[in-house]
Each structure stands twice: as C-alpha cells, then as structure tokens.
Amino acid sequence: MPLAKRIIPCLDVDQGRVVKGIQFMDLVDAGDPLEQAHVYNAEGADELVFLDITATHEGRDIMHDVVRQTAEQIFIPLTVGGGIRTLEDMRKMLHAGADKVAINSAAIRTPNLITECAEAFGAQCVVVAIDMKRRSQGGWEVYTHGGRRATGIDGLEWAKEAQSRGAGELLVTSMDRDGTQIGYDLDLLKRLDDLVQLPVIASGGAGTLEHLLDALLIGRAHAVLAASMFHFKQVTIMQVKQFLHDHGIIVRFI
Amino acid sequence: MITIIDYGIGNLHSIERAFQHVTSEVIRTDDPEAIEQADRLVLPGVGAFGACIREVRKRGLEQPIQKAAARGVPFLGICVGMQMLFESSSEKGWHTGLGLLKGSIEALKPKNSTLKVPHMGWNVILPMRLTPLLYKLPEDANCYFAHSFFANITNPQEVIAYTEYGDILPAVVGRDNIYGVQFHPEKSHDVGLRILSNFAQLV
Numbered sequence: 001m002p003l004a005k006r007i008i009p010c011l012d013v014d015q016g017r018v019v020k021g022i023q024f025m026d027l028v029d030a031g032d033p034l035e036q037a038h039v040y041n042a043e044g045a046d047e048l049v050f051l052d053i054t055a056t057h058e059g060r061d062i063m064h065d066v067v068r069q070t071a072e073q074i075f076i077p078l079t080v081g082g083g084i085r086t087l088e089d090m091r092k093m094l095h096a097g098a099d100k101v102a103i104n105s106a107a108i109r110t111p112n113l114i115t116e117c118a119e120a121f122g123a124q125c126v127v128v129a130i131d132m133k134r135r136s137q138g139g140w141e142v143y144t145h146g147g148r149r150a151t152g153i154d155g156l157e158w159a160k161e162a163q164s165r166g167a168g169e170l171l172v173t174s175m176d177r178d179g180t181q182i183g184y185d186l187d188l189l190k191r192l193d194d195l196v197q198l199p200v201i202a203s204g205g206a207g208t209l210e211h212l213l214d215a216l217l218i219g220r221a222h223a224v225l226a227a228s229m230f231h232f233k234q235v236t237i238m239q240v241k242q243f244l245h246d247h248g249i250i251v252r253f254i
Numbered sequence: 255m256i257t258i259i260d261y262g263i264g265n266l267h268s269i270e271r272a273f274q275h276v277t278s279e280v281i282r283t284d285d286p287e288a289i290e291q292a293d294r295l296v297l298p299g300v301g302a303f304g305a306c307i308r309e310v311r312k313r314g315l316e317q318p319i320q321k322a323a324a325r326g327v328p329f330l331g332i333c334v335g336m337q338m339l340f341e342s343s344s345e346k347g348w349h350t351g352l353g354l355l356k357g358s359i360e361a362l363k364p365k366n367s368t369l370k371v372p373h374m375g376w377n378v379i380l381p382m383r384l385t386p387l388l389y390k391l392p393e394d395a396n397c398y399f400a401h402s403f404f405a406n407i408t409n410p411q412e413v414i415a416y417t418e419y420g421d422i423l424p425a426v427v428g429r430d431n432i433y434g435v436q437f438h439p440e441k442s443h444d445v446g447l448r449i450l451s452n453f454a455q456l457v
Contacts, residue, residue: 075272
C-alpha cells in the first residue's frame with residue numbers, strides 16, 4: 001500500500017494560546033493548544049504543527065512548555081516552527097519534545113542553517129517553511145517575518161535550494177489563500193511536485209473537503225495542513241478522512 | 255526495567271516518554287556496565303549511521319551491547335538503531351554495524367520515480383509471521399516512518415514484517431531476542447504504544 005496522505009491540523013500559538021488570523025492578520029483566540037492537540041490526536045490527526053507566532057522571549061519559554069506538555073501526552077509527530085533562528089534554538093525545541101522543527105525567515109537569511117541543522121539532527125527533522133505570494137507577472141515570491149517582508153526571491157527556486165541544502169520536507173503556504181478558505185493554490189503545488197523530490201505539505205486556503213481532495217489529487221501534495229476549518233469545527237479529522245477515502249485517497253484510520 | 259542506550263545522538267525524550275506511558279521503569283544510560291547487565295535494551299538512533307555507530311564505539315558500548323544481546327535479553331533497535339543491528343552501511347562512506355542480523359543498509363531508491371525520498375509518513379506494516387512484538391495489533395496497522403536508507407536483508411527469515419514503498423522494505427526485523435523496527439513506534443500513536451508495551455512484556 002502506498003504512503004497514506006497526511007492530514008495535519010496547524011495551531012498558531014501566541015503567548016500559549018491558539019490564535020487564527022486571516023491572511024496573517026486580525027488574530028482571534030481559538031483555544032488552548034494542549035487541549036486541542038488531545039482532541040486532534042483522538043480524532044486521528046496524522047501529525048501536529050505548532051507555529052509560534054509570539055515575538056518575545058518569554059513567549060518562547062511558554063512555547064517550550066506547551067511543546068513539552070504536548071509531547072508527554074501525545075504520540076504522533078509534532079512539528080514546531082516560528083522564531084527558530086539558530087542551531088541552538090532548534091536543539092532546544094527538539095529537546096522540549098518536537099520531532100521536527102520548521103525554519104522560515106532564518107533559512108532565507110542564512111541558508112546554511114538548513115545544512116547545519118540537517119547534519120546535526122538529521123534531514124528528517126528539518127522542515128523548511130516557505131510563505132509565498134503570487135507575482136502579478138507570474139510565478140511566486142517568498143515572504144518572511146510572518147508574511148510581512150517581501151524578499152524578491154523566487155519561490156520555486158528557493159524550494160529547490162532548500163532541498164539541495166538538506167531539508168527533509170517543505171511546508172509551503174500560499175499567502176494569497178491563507179485564512180480565506182477558498183482552496184489551496186493548486187498551480188503552485190503542481191509546480192513544486194514537478195520540481196522537488198521532497199514531500200510537500202500544502203498550506204493556506206483550505207475551506208472545504210473538496211479543497212483537501214484537490215490539493216492531494218490535483219496538487220499531488222503529500223500532506224495537507226489546515227487550521228481554520230478544524231479550529232472552528234466545520235469538519236472533524238474523521239470526516240475528512242472518510243471523505244478522502246471515499247474518493248480513493250489512502251488515509252490512515254485509527 | 256527498560257534500559258535506553260544513550261550515546262549522545264538525537265532526541266531520546268520521545269522514546270523515553272512513550273515507554274513511560276506503557277511501563278513504569280525506564281532509564282537512559284551510557285554506562286557500559288548498566289548496559290551489559292540490563293534486562294531489556296533499547297537502541298535508538300536518528301541521523302547518519304556513521305555518526306551513530308561511531309558514538310556507540312567511542313563510548314565503549316559495543317562490547318556491552320554484544321554481551322547483553324548474546325545473553326538473550328530482549329533487545330529493540332529503533333530506526334537507525336535498527337539499522338545498526340546489521341553488518342554494514344553504505345550511508346556516506348562505508349561503516350560496519352553490530353552484525354547481529356545479516357544484511358547491509360543501503361540508500362532507498364524507489365523504482366517508481368514519483369515516490370519521494372525520505373520515505374516519510376504513515377505506512378501499513380504487513381506481518382510475515384507471528385511474533386509477540388506485534389501481538390494484538392489491528393489489521394492494516396499504520397506506523398510512522400522517516401528514513402532514506404533501508405535494510406537489504408540477507409536472510410528473509412529475519413524479516414518479521416514488511417512495508418511497501420515502491421518495493422517491499424523490511425519494517426520489523428529480528429531473530430530470537432533481537433528485534434528492530436525501521437519506523438518510529440514512539441510516534442506511531444496507539445499502534446506504536448502497543449508495540450512498545452509488547453516489548454516491555456517480552457519474556
């Protein structure tokens with residue numbers, strides 16, 4: 001049987017609380033991370049992603065606690081991203097209990113960080129997160145700092161470079177679609193699948209079951225990440241998996 | 255008592271926590287004597303084979319591991335820990351392993367080029383024979399894999415379960431008291447916890 005497609009709920013965490021915004025802005029409180037992690041785990045989530053969107057140092061310590069508590073109780077892969085700047089930041093997060101660490105802005109600033117982390121901890125725990133926005137003249141541009149800063153870097157080129165530098169996985173967010181619930185950027189996903197050998201996690205835009213199916217079937221993504229549609233209980237993980245299964249996608253049932 | 259061999263590489267917290275979830279007594283150690291006398295040994299491993307086996311040897315742990323294994327204590331290698339049970343690896347150079355099982359560790363190159371490497375995610379394991387390690391697993395049990403190298407086994411009798419990824423790959427290996435799992439039981443939800451619990455109860 002081929003690999004099951006992964007359904008990954010994503011929790012944006014600010015000062016120890018789950019929040020959700022639209023196109024990276026207008027944050028609203030969406031609950032307690034540990035409590036939600038338990039619910040998703042029981043429903044059959046294949047993996048969890050915590051994105052720490054806190055900017056402060058004390059926020060970082062709170063995040064370590066959230067990760068530690070979650071890893072003590074939940075036995076599925078846990079990816080943590082947000083504000084990881086150095087090898088040491090990554091080490092601390094792994095020691096707190098993360099299985100993988102996502103690096104974003106820091107990888108753009110210091111691409112060698114990808115290689116260093118992969119050599120120190122293994123490629124399997126290095127996720128390169130890329131936020132991209134469509135360019136009016138075609139193609140995609142990479143943004144950093146939570147989507148606030150344009151880099152002028154071509155998204156597809158950067159995806160290839162992340163791979164050659166040792167990333168184990170790519171988490172690609174379409175900023176045009178994030179929080180809109182109008183569907184993933186399927187062109188972007190297809191282009192990425194043609195271009196890189198790494199597993200791609202699709203992010204940004206999920207609103208309906210069909211969107212998830214499209215990302216996996218048309219976009220050929222390996223995993224789909226979604227936040228809004230799960231947090232606001234529009235659907236459960238089980239409903240998603242049953243729907244995908246009914247449409248011929250291999251998923252993991254618990 | 256479960257003794258987790260801590261040779262300084264990788265993150266053992268998740269393995270330790272998962273064992274604590276299913277059994278009461280778990281220790282982590284790099285003490286050769288404690289390892290030699292352990293009554294249940296776990297050899298974890300992440301990252302590169304060469305770096306792992308080098309650290310095991312640098313700490314003088316190979317002999318104690320061999321002695322404990324020969325004594326017949328239940329022994330479980332996980333991921334690169336499983337790979338180290340074999341004779342050699344061609345990951346970044348050529349390295350000898352512990353040689354407890356026959357075969358070599360080689361790069362994963364799925365014939366179907368649309369399949370990505372690493373083999374990362376949930377895949378079903380297909381048991382070839384009955385074993386207490388896989389006692390009471392559901393049918394089509396899914397386990398979490400994350401690896402770019404696989405065990406090219408010499409002796410098919412030493413494969414307990416396969417998984418399919420382009421080719422069939424050994425997922426659970428072993429003979430007598432020696433077991434290895436290519437996937438991460440500590441990250442494989444209830445299926446993984448069941449396997450760890452079974453291991454903790456092996457006699």
